[in-house]
Amino acid sequence: MRSLREIITQYRGRRFPSFVTIKEMGPRDGLQNEKSVVSTDTKVQFINRLSQCGYKSIEVTSFVSPKAVPQMADNYQVFQQIQKFEGISYPVLTPNMKGYDAAIQAGAKEVAVFTGASETFCQKNINCSIEESIRRFLPIMEKANDNNVQVRGYVSCVMGCPFEGDIDPAAVRQVAKRLNEIGCYEISLGDTIGIGTPEKTIAMLHEVLQEVPLEKLALHCHNTYGRAIQNILTGLEMGVSIVDSSIASLGGCPYAPGATGNVSTEDVVYVLSQLGVETGLDLQKLEETANWICAAIGRENRSLYRGSE
Numbered sequence: 440m441r442s443l444r445e446i447i448t449q450y451r452g453r454r455f456p457s458f459v460t461i462k463e464m465g466p467r468d469g470l471q472n473e474k475s476v477v478s479t480d481t482k483v484q485f486i487n488r489l490s491q492c493g494y495k496s497i498e499v500t501s502f503v504s505p506k507a508v509p510q511m512a513d514n515y516q517v518f519q520q521i522q523k524f525e526g527i528s529y530p531v532l533t534p535n536m537k538g539y540d541a542a543i544q545a546g547a548k549e550v551a552v553f554t555g556a557s558e559t560f561c562q563k564n565i566n567c568s569i570e571e572s573i574r575r576f577l578p579i580m581e582k583a584n585d586n587n588v589q590v591r592g593y594v595s596c597v598m599g600c601p602f603e604g605d606i607d608p609a610a611v612r613q614v615a616k617r618l619n620e621i622g623c624y625e626i627s628l629g630d631t632i633g634i635g636t637p638e639k640t641i642a643m644l645h646e647v648l649q650e651v652p653l654e655k656l657a658l659h660c661h662n663t664y665g666r667a668i669q670n671i672l673t674g675l676e677m678g679v680s681i682v683d684s685s686i687a688s689l690g691g692c693p694y695a696p697g698a699t700g701n702v703s704t705e706d707v708v709y710v711l712s713q714l715g716v717e718t719g720l721d722l723q724k725l726e727e728t729a730n731w732i733c734a735a736i737g738r739e740n741r742s743l744y745r746g747s748e
């Protein structure tokens with residue numbers, strides 16, 4: 440794995456957007472896979488601390504089946520108890536109408552639907568085909584439109600699948616196109632098991648950009664093989680300006696064997712700051728929050744960045 444310094448040296452002098460929006464995944468993608476139950480109070484404190492770090496978006500929980508993901512069973516309580524600040528969005532995952540209705544009941548103003556570019560992953564994750572998943576999203580889109588709720592869309596396995604192996608970028612393009620057509624305001628492209636490379640990132644984005652405008656695309660990279668930052672920088676060089684990340688690199692997908700956490704927020708913020716890119720995030724507060732949550736749940740902090748760098 441390359442050090443942050445080596446990555447910064449490699450990418451120095453290249454052209455990136457001047458501002459990159461970072462969407463925090465820690466409370467949802469980060470915690471959903473924790474084996475021992477994280478208390479509602481810890482989740483609430485975690486999100487409240489994150490709200491002080493400068494984010495405009497923090498994904499806070501998911502309204503999925505508690506049998507499928509027990510860690511998110513306290514979704515309603517978490518959403519109700521967190522402090523909500525003006526200017527920060529607190530999206531939640533909703534796989535179907537039942538999840539959407541529960542999210543709205545809790546007070547959600549932004550939701551995210553999620554599917555995949557791999558049939559097998561989609562079946563294992565949400566128990567339906569890709570086509571069926573889109574059909575399930577249609578009534579969500581309709582109701583969200585009536586309720587003035589924004590809907591984000593996720594495509595998983597954009598660089599490869601734990602069950603099917605390679606995924607054709609044309610398949611990613613098709614799914615991203617459908618999510619765009621049904622009205623998702625933004626589409627997050629998930630390298631669910633972190634097997635992307637800069638070359639794969641370029642090939643995948645070239646395809647997706649045939650259908651979806653650049654400003655609607657986000658990159659959601661897991662860091663399983665330590666390549667997430669390079670893949671993200673490759674996407675940013677192509678003009679993408681939205682990145683999903685998880686503080687302390689918390690997480691992993693319960694339906695993607697071998698997947699580790701999202702790329703660490705602190706690492707992305709540090710590297711971008713060294714490359715002259717603004718994120719609006721406070722690195723010191725991020726580091727304090729990362730250390731706090733890792734101590735609270737007994738996990739190691741997998742970020743490479745340490746304030747002493």
Ligand SMILES: CC(C)(COP(=O)([O-])OP(=O)([O-])OC[C@H]1O[C@@H](n2cnc3c(N)ncnc32)[C@H](O)[C@@H]1OP(=O)([O-])[O-])[C@@H](O)C(=O)NCCC(=O)NCCSC(=O)C[C@@](C)(O)CC(=O)[O-]
Nearest residue numbers: 502503504507534537538564565566593595596629631692
């Ligand atoms: C999608 C379902 C629900 C389909 O599951 P299903 O079994 O097909 O659903 P169903 O409609 O047949 O219902 C079965 C049971 O689930 C209940 N149910 C049904 N829907 C809900 C709901 N919304 N909330 C609460 N309960 C629900 C329903 O009421 C029923 O309860 P029972 O009668 O057996 O007691 C299930 O497969 C599920 O919950 N999956 C969760 C998948 C998940 O959360 N995965 C992790 C997040 S995705 C991810 O991490 C990837 C991402 C986004 O980060 C991007 C990337 O990295 O690639």
